[in-house]
Amino acid sequence: MLKDKFGRWCLQLQQLTKAKRWRSLVVLVGDEPWTVQQLDTSLALFLSAEISNDTSKKQGLAYADIANISDPHQLISVNKKNYSQYLGTEQNVIVFSADNMPENNSGDFTSDFDIDAFAALSGALVAGGVFLLLLKPWQVEQLKQSQSQDYFLQRFIRQLVAEQCYLINEETIEFPSLLPLNESVITPVNTNHHVQLTTNSQVMKLPYGCVTQEQVLAVEAMLKVLSGHRDRPLVLTADRGRGKSTALALAACQMLENAKQPIKIIITAASKQALIIFFQQVEQHLSSAKVLTTHVEHPNGLIVYYPIDVLLKEQPEASIVMVDEAAAIPVYLLQQLLAHYHRLIFASTIHGYEGAGRGFSIKFRQVLQRLMPHWRNMHINEPIRWASNDPLEKFVFASCLLNAKLPSYDNNTQAITQAITQAITQTINQTDTTTVELVSAEQLLENEMLLQQTFAVLVTAHYQTSPSDLKILLNNKAVSLFVLRIGANVLGVAMLMREGHVDEKLVELVNGNQRRLRDQFLPQSLLVHCGIKDSFNYSYQRVMRIAIHPQYQGQGLGRDFLYQIEQSIAKQGIDFIGASFAGNATLVNFWQCSGFSVARVGFSKDKASGEHSCLVTKALTPKAGALQPVITQQFYRQFDYWLTDEFKHMSATLIWQLLHGNIALKTLTLDSEIMQSVNDFSTGQRQFSSCVYALHQWLLKHCTDPFNVGVLPLLARILQKHSIEQVCQQYGFTGKKALNQHLINYIKLQQS
Numbered sequence: 001m002l003k004d005k006f007g008r009w010c011l012q013l014q015q016l017t018k019a020k021r022w023r024s025l026v027v028l029v030g031d032e033p034w035t036v037q038q039l040d041t042s043l044a045l046f047l048s049a050e051i052s053n054d055t056s057k058k059q060g061l062a063y064a065d066i067a068n069i070s071d072p073h074q075l076i077s078v079n080k081k082n083y084s085q086y087l088g089t090e091q092n093v094i095v096f097s098a099d100n101m102p103e104n105n106s107g108d109f110t111s112d113f114d115i116d117a118f119a120a121l122s123g124a125l126v127a128g129g130v131f132l133l134l135l136k137p138w139q140v141e142q143l144k145q146s147q148s149q150d151y152f153l154q155r156f157i158r159q160l161v162a163e164q165c166y167l168i169n170e171e172t173i174e175f176p177s178l179l180p181l182n183e184s185v186i187t188p189v190n191t192n193h194h195v196q197l198t199t200n201s202q203v204m205k206l207p208y209g210c211v212t213q214e215q216v217l218a219v220e221a222m223l224k225v226l227s228g229h230r231d232r233p234l235v236l237t238a239d240r241g242r243g244k245s246t247a248l249a250l251a252a253c254q255m256l257e258n259a260k261q262p263i264k265i266i267i268t269a270a271s272k273q274a275l276i277i278f279f280q281q282v283e284q285h286l287s288s289a290k291v292l293t294t295h296v297e298h299p300n301g302l303i304v305y306y307p308i309d310v311l312l313k314e315q316p317e318a319s320i321v322m323v324d325e326a327a328a329i330p331v332y333l334l335q336q337l338l339a340h341y342h343r344l345i346f347a348s349t350i351h352g353y354e355g356a357g358r359g360f361s362i363k364f365r366q367v368l369q370r371l372m373p374h375w376r377n378m379h380i381n382e383p384i385r386w387a388s389n390d391p392l393e394k395f396v397f398a399s400c401l402l403n404a405k406l407p408s409y410d411n412n413t414q415a416i417t418q419a420i421t422q423a424i425t426q427t428i429n430q431t432d433t434t435t436v437e438l439v440s441a442e443q444l445l446e447n448e449m450l451l452q453q454t455f456a457v458l459v460t461a462h463y464q465t466s467p468s469d470l471k472i473l474l475n476n477k478a479v480s481l482f483v484l485r486i487g488a489n490v491l492g493v494a495m496l497m498r499e500g501h502v503d504e505k506l507v508e509l510v511n512g513n514q515r516r517l518r519d520q521f522l523p524q525s526l527l528v529h530c531g532i533k534d535s536f537n538y539s540y541q542r543v544m545r546i547a548i549h550p551q552y553q554g555q556g557l558g559r560d561f562l563y564q565i566e567q568s569i570a571k572q573g574i575d576f577i578g579a580s581f582a583g584n585a586t587l588v589n590f591w592q593c594s595g596f597s598v599a600r601v602g603f604s605k606d607k608a609s610g611e612h613s614c615l616v617t618k619a620l621t622p623k624a625g626a627l628q629p630v631i632t633q634q635f636y637r638q639f640d641y642w643l644t645d646e647f648k649h650m651s652a653t654l655i656w657q658l659l660h661g662n663i664a665l666k667t668l669t670l671d672s673e674i675m676q677s678v679n680d681f682s683t684g685q686r687q688f689s690s691c692v693y694a695l696h697q698w699l700l701k702h703c704t705d706p707f708n709v710g711v712l713p714l715l716a717r718i719l720q721k722h723s724i725e726q727v728c729q730q731y732g733f734t735g736k737k738a739l740n741q742h743l744i745n746y747i748k749l750q751q752s
Contacts, residue, residue: 003041009175010045013166016178018128021387025395027160029135030170038168039066039095039132046093046130047074061086061124063117064097064134083117084273090126090385097134098153113153115400115467122396123240127386137170151445151474156399164395208250209285214380215247221378222251222345226263226320231372233344235326237361238380241393244347247380248322249281251345255320256286256298263301263319268308270328275305278324308333309605313649315340325349330611331363332584338371363460363550400467404456409489409551436564439481441474450490454483457493461547478519480541482568484548484561491549492561499523499540500575507536522578525615529600530634538575538624546579559594566620575624576617582606583614585657591616592661597632601639601658603646612650636662640700644721652715659703666704670697682747688740692718695747702750710746713739 017024028038047058062075063083075095078086098113118133125131140157160167166176210216218236225234238244252265269275272294282303283291289298296303306316308329320343326334327348337344350361368375383390397403444451455473459465472479473495484492500523509515510524511533517524522542526535543565548558566577581587583601592598595618602613619628639647643655659665677694680686688695699718702711713731716722717739724736733739 003037006038006175007041007045009178010042012178014046014128014130017130021127022390023122023125023127023129023131023386023392025131025133025165025392027133027135027165027167029137029140029167031137034170035134042130042132043074043093043095058092059090060093060095061091061121062095063114063121064095064099066095078117078121080114080117083121086124087120087276089124091121091124092126092129093132094121094125094129095132095134096121098139098156099134099136113156113471115152115156115471119396119400119402119467122392123385125386125392131392133165140169149475151441152471155445155451155474159395159399164391164398208254210247210250211243211384212380212382214382215243215250215384218244218247218378218380219251219254221376222248222322223254225343225345226255229374230342232374232376233338233346233368233372235365235368235375235377236345236347236380237350237378238347239383239393240349241383241385242380243384244349244380245275245277245324246281246384248324248345248347249278250285252278252296252303252322253282253286256289256296256300256303259300264317265301265303266306266311266316266318266321267303267324268306268311268321269324270308272305272307274325274328312336312340319343320345323347326364327361330582330584331367332586333611334364335367335371338367401452401455401470402467404452404459406456406460406549407453407490409549434560434564435485436561436568437483437485438568439483441479441481444474444481450483453490454481454493457490457547457549458495458545459547460550461493461545476519479544480569482561482565484557484564491552492547492557494546494561494565495544496565496569496577497521497542497544499542500536500538502536510536521580522576522615522617525580525600526617526631530631532627532631532634538627539573540576540578541569541574543577543579558590562594566618570620573621575619575621576628577620578615578617580613580615582611583654584611585651585653588614588616588654588657588661592657594618597628597663598635598658598661599631600635601647603642612647612654632662633664636664640719643719648720648722650720652712652720655715655719656703656707656711659700660707662704665701668701670701674698678747679751682744682751684744688743695743698747705750708746708750710742710749713742714746717743 013024013026026042028035030038043060047060060075061078061083063078066075066077075093076086096118098118122131135157139153166178168175206213206216208216208219210219221234222236225232236244236247248267252267255263255265267275267278279291279296282289282296286296286298289296294305301319304316306314311321312333318341321337321341322345323329323334323337324347326346327350334346346364365377382388383393386393439450439454444454455470458469458473473481476497478498480496480498482492482494482496483490484494497519499520502517502520502523506515506517507527510517511527513528520536522540523535523538526532543562546558546562548561569577577596578599579591579596581591588598591614596616597618598614599617600615605611606613617628617631619625639658643650647655674694674697677686677691678698681688681691681695695714695718699711699714703715713727713733716730717724717727722730724739727733728735728739731739733742
């Protein structure tokens with residue numbers, strides 16, 4: 001009887017969900033036998049084509065153990081390693097377990113809830129679909145009794161409010177009330193995405209293969225980038241499920257089909273994985289093209305995928321450059337594209353796992369306004385895969401803080417700026433105007449507004465924020481959170497990880513390359529990559545993120561904030577403070593000016609940032625102060641040699657900045673023979689090759705002087721040993737004679 005009642009409830013839910021073109025979130029709270037029984041009943045309905053009068057095959061995914069259900073073959077089993085392969089697919093049902101595992105048999109449960117997979121897979125569910133979330137009774141019970149230390153899960157369960165989900169508990173066996181089914185809202189579900197549904201259910205054909213009128217306008221705006229005036233890039237933004245990547249593909253198809261002469265379209269992204277939908281849509285809508293893994297061949301031209309680092313390095317010719325998921329690429333790399341190409345489209349999701357988008361939305365627009373003031377902006381609001389006000393989307397946004405809005409202080413900007421100036425010009429300790437507060441996870445759990453503001457500011461600091469960052473913030477006991485306030489305004493946030501002092505047996509395994517430890521990045525890197533054998537004997541605080549509200553950046557507030565954090569953790573007896581980040585000259589300069597020294601630069605470039613990672617440290621205790629020079633000297637002793645091999649293609653500006661921070665070079669005195677050889681070259685008495693060793697030594701020393709852009713060709717030619725042809729091509733010299741004259745003129749100028 002109960003099974004029949006649940007079956008009828010599921011059928012009514014499916015009818016309502018399809019009528020609204022929404023996706024429903026159903027939460028099942030119960031032990032395994034009961035949960036399996038509910039899954040058997042519900043999946044038989046949700047995956048049945050006959051029940052829904054839909055002849056298409058129903059698909060479903062399971063991020064859970066489904067071995068005990070009657071027909072597990074109804075669902076594709078996915079896990080942490082492979083779920084990303086299904087992000088571009090369309091699913092009717094998703095089963096997801098939020099189960100936890102006991103740690104050390106102590107009864108202390110630690111969350112094993114993969115929130116990144118939860119948020120990502122929700123985007124694969126189509127209109128009319130159902131997301132079945134499985135919880136255990138003890139998870140909900142611990143929340144009621146405030147016993148759980150899993151603050152993330154506590155907050156997550158609190159978000160399960162009636163208007164966003166249907167919660168069914170084994171203990172109560174009550175089925176939630178459903179909204180009355182209003183026949184006037186029933187519309188056929190557009191499963192093929194070839195037509196646009198109007199409000200009165202009339203079907204209207206739209207051009208270009210678009211599904212919504214907004215998508216049509218987006219395609220037309222992209223076509224205008226190719227045919228209109230140069231240097232007027234388009235920024236296309238959207239939340240998930242709005243057809244942004246499809247719009248890019250449809251525009252590319254139109255460009256090729258209507259080209260009067262051969263064109264080359266370049267498409268780039270933070271990873272090739274992000275372009276799955278793009279290439280699928282091109283293949284679907286461009287029948288005359290040959291679609292391969294990374295490029296498309298058409299009688300009128302090509303579409304070619306380039307990784308962002310390769311694109312910037314090779315700078316191939318292109319009729320137009322498209323950037324998908326631009327928020328996942330650092331702003332300074334996007335800025336380099338503006339210098340090389342005149343027709344650009346930047347498309348990005350501004351919420352969600354694809355890329356947080358805050359830094360992109362704020363910082364990159366400031367760059368565009370300065371460099372290309374005629375740029376255009378367009379935002380797609382209307383969902384395609386589901387209707388507006390979708391309950392599942394609302395819940396995912398709220399529970400994962402994808403809707404966290406950056407606080408705006410437009411009304412009192414002047415007063416805050418004056419307070420900042422006062423704080424910086426006074427002693428850098430805590431003042432009456434600025435306060436630095438160590439905020440606990442418990443405080444964040446109890447103060448939703450503080451949590452949202454804090455997370456929104458944190459997101460601006462990094463291009464790869466994900467929902468799991470929120471979980472780390474609330475659950476990881478090794479994490480410390482510092483908040484900078486001026487009055488009631490949150491202007492700065494820093495997230496630090498406590499590391500060091502690990503059991504010797506584990507250190508031996510790390511040293512023997514038999515194991516890598518989580519949350520031990522600094523001492524592990526110093527041991528494995530820098531050869532500091534006793535690195536784990538010290539305590540560390542690693543700055544995972546530090547962010548200043550974008551309205552108040554560039555005023556010295558970040559350096560002041562960092563200094564106050566150092567003062568706080570030094571009182572705890574912490575030996576080192578450090579950080580690891582994608583190394584560009586601006587960031588390296590920030591950390592060097594804050595008293596940090598470079599300990600390591602990664603040999604390979606990060607796939608997402610396209611830059612070498614940099615590790616910096618700063619000693620806070622006398623014990624650490626004795627080791628810090630050793631770490632720094634070991635790096636710079638080898639850096640000079642790496643420039644002709646591992647760092648042969650490193651940015652010359654970054655090389656200068658790294659050398660500029662070498663304190664040992666500042667005190668270096670060049671002998672008379674070295675200076676005589678440099679003088680002989682600059683006066684034309686001797687050739688470059690016969691003086692190159694002396695020029696090399698002089699240039700190393702010269703990098704400690706103030707920056708002059710004219711030094712860059714010298715760094716490439718002398719330190720990196722680039723060929724004459726390479727340097728001439730990169731810096732615009734007409735040939736060997738012009739390059740040689742630049743070297744002579746530059747050195748003369750520095751000696752005068």
